Amino acid sequence: MEIMFIIKWLCAFSPIAVVLVLMIGFKWGGGRAGAAGWFTALIVSVIFFGADATLLAYAQTKGVLLAIYVLYIVWMALVLYNVVQETGAIETIGAGIKKLTDNRALQLLILGWVFSSFLQGVAGFGVPIAVVGPLLMGMGFSAIVSVAVPAIGHSWSVTYGDMASSFQALIAVTGMDGLFLAHWSSVFLGLTTYLCGLAVVYLFGGIGAIRQSLPAIIIIGTVMAGTQYLLSVTGLWTLAGFVAGMAGILASILVTRMPAYRNSGTDDAGAAGHASQMGLGTALSSYIFLIIIVTPSELYSPLHGWLNQVKLSLQFPEIITAYGWKVAAGSGKKISIFGHPGALLSYTAFISYIFYATKGYYNAGSMKRIWTKTLKSGVSTSIGIISMVCFAMIMDQSGMTFLLAEGVSRLFGPVYPLLSSAVGTLGAFMTGSNTNSNVIFGMFQKQTAELAGLSVAVILGAQTTGGSIGSMLAPAKILVGCSTVGLAGREGPVLGITIKYGVIITAIIGLVALIVHLL
Amino acid sequence: MKQFLQKHSKGLKYASLIAMLIVPFLLYSAARSDISWAVNLLLGLMGASMLVAMKIG
Numbered sequence: 001m002e003i004m005f006i007i008k009w010l011c012a013f014s015p016i017a018v019v020l021v022l023m024i025g026f027k028w029g030g031g032r033a034g035a036a037g038w039f040t041a042l043i044v045s046v047i048f049f050g051a052d053a054t055l056l057a058y059a060q061t062k063g064v065l066l067a068i069y070v071l072y073i074v075w076m077a078l079v080l081y082n083v084v085q086e087t088g089a090i091e092t093i094g095a096g097i098k099k100l101t102d103n104r105a106l107q108l109l110i111l112g113w114v115f116s117s118f119l120q121g122v123a124g125f126g127v128p129i130a131v132v133g134p135l136l137m138g139m140g141f142s143a144i145v146s147v148a149v150p151a152i153g154h155s156w157s158v159t160y161g162d163m164a165s166s167f168q169a170l171i172a173v174t175g176m177d178g179l180f181l182a183h184w185s186s187v188f189l190g191l192t193t194y195l196c197g198l199a200v201v202y203l204f205g206g207i208g209a210i211r212q213s214l215p216a217i218i219i220i221g222t223v224m225a226g227t228q229y230l231l232s233v234t235g236l237w238t239l240a241g242f243v244a245g246m247a248g249i250l251a252s253i254l255v256t257r258m259p260a261y262r263n264s265g266t267d268d269a270g271a272a273g274h275a276s277q278m279g280l281g282t283a284l285s286s287y288i289f290l291i292i293i294v295t296p297s298e299l300y301s302p303l304h305g306w307l308n309q310v311k312l313s314l315q316f317p318e319i320i321t322a323y324g325w326k327v328a329a330g331s332g333k334k335i336s337i338f339g340h341p342g343a344l345l346s347y348t349a350f351i352s353y354i355f356y357a358t359k360g361y362y363n364a365g366s367m368k369r370i371w372t373k374t375l376k377s378g379v380s381t382s383i384g385i386i387s388m389v390c391f392a393m394i395m396d397q398s399g400m401t402f403l404l405a406e407g408v409s410r411l412f413g414p415v416y417p418l419l420s421s422a423v424g425t426l427g428a429f430m431t432g433s434n435t436n437s438n439v440i441f442g443m444f445q446k447q448t449a450e451l452a453g454l455s456v457a458v459i460l461g462a463q464t465t466g467g468s469i470g471s472m473l474a475p476a477k478i479l480v481g482c483s484t485v486g487l488a489g490r491e492g493p494v495l496g497i498t499i500k501y502g503v504i505i506t507a508i509i510g511l512v513a514l515i516v517h518l519l
Numbered sequence: 520m521k522q523f524l525q526k527h528s529k530g531l532k533y534a535s536l537i538a539m540l541i542v543p544f545l546l547y548s549a550a551r552s553d554i555s556w557a558v559n560l561l562l563g564l565m566g567a568s569m570l571v572a573m574k575i576g
Contacts, residue, residue: 032574034572035569035573036573038569039566039569053550053558054550054555056562057543057546057549057550057558057561058550060542060546060565061543061546061547064539064540068540314547379536380532382536383535383536383572386539386540387539387572390539
């Protein structure tokens, strides 16, 4: 009986193992590996878990509903980013920050920790590393530091970044209330905020630099983590990432006015002036529009209700596998066409485009370039997300995820919280995405917590925090960063650095989750 | 075959993405109507889209 359980557990684990081996060992992208995982899950579910064609059909429909829910955000965030990027506003924001101080550690913190997190809040998908890497290199930091710093620095903001698409995926896949998950997720991510700041400074100048930058890390970290916490626990998690980044930029400006960090006036301020003739206020206007649109849409009930009148939803009947695993009847993921975060992003992108166009910031052919860039980034990401979500859904609906959770809870029981963040990190490492990590492991973590009698909110908080941290060591993101600073083909040293810091931060979060559980 | 995939990789990628987004809804409709041959056929089509994704990423 026990041997049969182990064999079935290994079969249930095989789709995940296939994705891991293909992505890490064979350097496959998310789309290719996800498709291979899908085939493995399909075969295993039919042979060992008694899934039939009807179960597989419904699993695909549920999976694609979940995927569309996330992709709506992903595509509209890409459109908004490209609408803004095409005007040169991103360069203007980066250049403005560069002028603030001549303290090297603080420059590194502001660009690599704060600005990269702000970018994660509005774009994601490796954009923080791709944008900040060349900026740091232009300021004289080494190529390796220029990639490793934003990779580590922005990772705390991944869960709530990009309109909280990763957090939304966690809510969608586990079926839990966002407010129930927000507290512990934000506590762990808040702790990670400080750890990322400390790691960035330590990487640059060791203990001496930490001693010098500690007040800045505490002040800016508290502002960012606090803003993120307050917004997420009040239901505004879609804004938590980028508003925390914006608050961090404002806090950084104040910190540079402190005597210890004040500009001596010898900085190459002129170097920053070339980026654009645009003012900082104009450069940030799209993100101000986003706040103006999202806040009432989420908080003002009549408007929220009006926007959420039209929802795409499907009803699914109860299904039972040949081996008796029961999937309850119910509706799939509901998608609000006009009130979804993706819709709010699209309104912002439209208004921003009109605003910048009337001010004359677009050249001929800009619209075509915006769509080309959006399509280029979006198609591969979408294939990756759909294939991953569909294979995770086959695993969930055929009882494979439950069996995995049962095995892990039997083996580790009460000390499982120690591993919970590592599972999230592993998911992001293998798939290159916090969202995919939450999709693949969210249900597994929830069921493990329930079976072991642990707090689901703590375990899922550690899961998404691990997934967020894991993005700093995802090979896909490191590859993007290295390609922008001339390190293509020499990603190993950067990965070596980010893995070291990623493992340490993940272990600390796991330990804190265990302590929280024991208290 | 390899040459064909390389030549049409962009178009195939778009086609595979569109199929991945549409086929599940057809599957739902076929499963709700208990048309088992259509469910099997559409699952095959979904598999073909995944195969294309696996080949060209």
